Amino acid sequence: MEWLTDLIWHHGKFLGIEWSVWKVVGWTGNAVFFSRFFVQWYATEKLKRVVVPTAFWWLSLTGSLLLLIYSFRQRDSVFIFAYLFTWIPYIRNLVIHHRHAQAHLECPHCAIRCPPHSNYCFSCGSPISPDKAPA
């Protein structure tokens, strides 16, 4: 059992890592960035089709920013370049998701949110908007 104790805590190092505030920032970035795979996998398994939930993009953005901050601290050009531009598609996907969510229409009859450009409520069949009903 001593081998396990030595593996976890050895010569003042937890898990063999010499900890500092910056190590916490870097490892938190790693943990957040890595967790996105489980979020995406769970969402896909739940719906039985490939799904990329909003949480995936938030975890991607948060994790990559923490790793970028850590890489600047380490002054590692390879690591900096790896995370310098990844925020662009993450933010773009969040903006597109937000706009799509805002474009949903509420059914005046049952108050269910219907996809953008819907003419009729998918739940109760009521017209969503008279001006959008087919002629």
Ligand SMILES: [Zn+2]
């Ligand atoms: Zn309805």
